[in-house]
Amino acid sequence: MTTLGDTTTGRPADHFRSGFACFIGRPNVGKSTLMNALVGTKVAITSSRPQTTRRAIRGIVHRPDAQLVVVDTPGLHKPRTLLGERLDSLVRSTLTEVDVIGFCVPADQPVGPGDKYIARELAGVRRTPIVALVTKTDLVPPEQVAGQLLAVGRLGDFADIVPCSAVDGFQVGLAGDLLISHLPQGMPLYPEGDLTDEPEQVLVAELIREAALEGVREELPHSIAVMVDEMAPREGRDDLIDVYAHLYVERDSQKGIIIGHKGSRLREVGAAARRQIEALLGTKVFLDLRVSVLKDWQRDPKQLRRLGFYD
Numbered sequence: 001m002t003t004l005g006d007t008t009t010g011r012p013a014d015h016f017r018s019g020f021a022c023f024i025g026r027p028n029v030g031k032s033t034l035m036n037a038l039v040g041t042k043v044a045i046t047s048s049r050p051q052t053t054r055r056a057i058r059g060i061v062h063r064p065d066a067q068l069v070v071v072d073t074p075g076l077h078k079p080r081t082l083l084g085e086r087l088d089s090l091v092r093s094t095l096t097e098v099d100v101i102g103f104c105v106p107a108d109q110p111v112g113p114g115d116k117y118i119a120r121e122l123a124g125v126r127r128t129p130i131v132a133l134v135t136k137t138d139l140v141p142p143e144q145v146a147g148q149l150l151a152v153g154r155l156g157d158f159a160d161i162v163p164c165s166a167v168d169g170f171q172v173g174l175a176g177d178l179l180i181s182h183l184p185q186g187m188p189l190y191p192e193g194d195l196t197d198e199p200e201q202v203l204v205a206e207l208i209r210e211a212a213l214e215g216v217r218e219e220l221p222h223s224i225a226v227m228v229d230e231m232a233p234r235e236g237r238d239d240l241i242d243v244y245a246h247l248y249v250e251r252d253s254q255k256g257i258i259i260g261h262k263g264s265r266l267r268e269v270g271a272a273a274r275r276q277i278e279a280l281l282g283t284k285v286f287l288d289l290r291v292s293v294l295k296d297w298q299r300d301p302k303q304l305r306r307l308g309f310y311d
């Protein structure tokens with residue numbers, strides 16, 4: 001006879017919920033930051049530049065009575081390049097696979113065409129419940145939050161609408177509770193303590209890209225991609241990991257910007273990335289960072305595949 005209980009904890013499955021959520025919203029509305037706040041650690045990278053996130057990174061929220069696996073998606077936007085089209089198809093397929101969608105709209109900006117475009121897209125995903133999250137409430141007075149709740153309410157048919165702030169923690173727990181309330185009953189999907197199922201190399205590459213994005217000019221962010229070529233403990237040492245990575249840009253001029261005068265900028269990027277990777281891996285890290293030009297990689301299907309962006 002099979003039983004539905006979790007044999008490791010003795011928890012009956014009918015008291016436990018588990019499943020997947022994804023956050024959707026315009027670029028830069030705070031999706032990654034909110035996911036990190038829910039998970040309680042830094043899993044997705046964040047930056048003040050739009051479209052930092054390119055991969056469906058999963059953060060796992062562990063509760064005594066639930067496990068919520070959050071799939072982080074790139075900001076949905078009207079496609080302009082082949083990369084954009086792939087990102088959008090990644091988002092669309094994610095929407096139909098999750099149990100609940102968190103639709104993020106920031107409190108500090110009027111509801112605009114971008115939010116309406118997404119709301120229209122979401123209206124097509126009929127079977128998945130949508131929780132609207134009004135983010136960044138710490139940036140505006142309460143009256144403005146109230147006005148935004150009404151404006152967001154007019155965008156579509158939502159299971160709940162909740163204001164929250166990942167920065168001061170306001171109602172982050174409640175946002176988690178509401179998302180969890182839409183999950184099916186079931187056993188934990190990941191072992192306790194796991195925070196993400198992204199391979200470490202992908203997280204490391206994302207941390208390097210985050211460091212490289214700091215302070216670069218407007219047109220560059222979309223042109224940067226990072227691949228970790230090799231990552232392994234140094235022979236004979238258990239306290240040092242060697243990381244060999246490539247930073248790819250699309251043009252020679254961009255390579256110059258990334259490297260900086262006599263390599264000064266690349267050194268700064270390397271030092272900043274190394275600190276973050278050391279924190280992630282909990283060990284000392286030697287980081288070898290090279291910059292290469294992959295001409296127009298965003299428009300080249302072969303290069304996109306090589307960098308991990310599949311159809």
Ligand SMILES: Nc1nc2c(ncn2[C@@H]2O[C@H](COP(=O)(O)OP(=O)(O)OP(=O)(O)O)[C@@H](O)[C@H]2O)c(=O)[nH]1
Pocket residue numbers: 025026027028029030031032033034045046047048049050051052053073074075135136137138139164165166167168
């Ligand atoms: N004040 C405030 N700032 C926030 C909050 N959440 C996010 N931010 C900031 O908003 C910016 C964008 O946050 P992200 O979490 O990277 O946004 P995103 O929606 O994941 O962005 P993409 O990956 O581009 O789609 C960052 O500078 C964050 O620090 C918040 O609750 N309050």
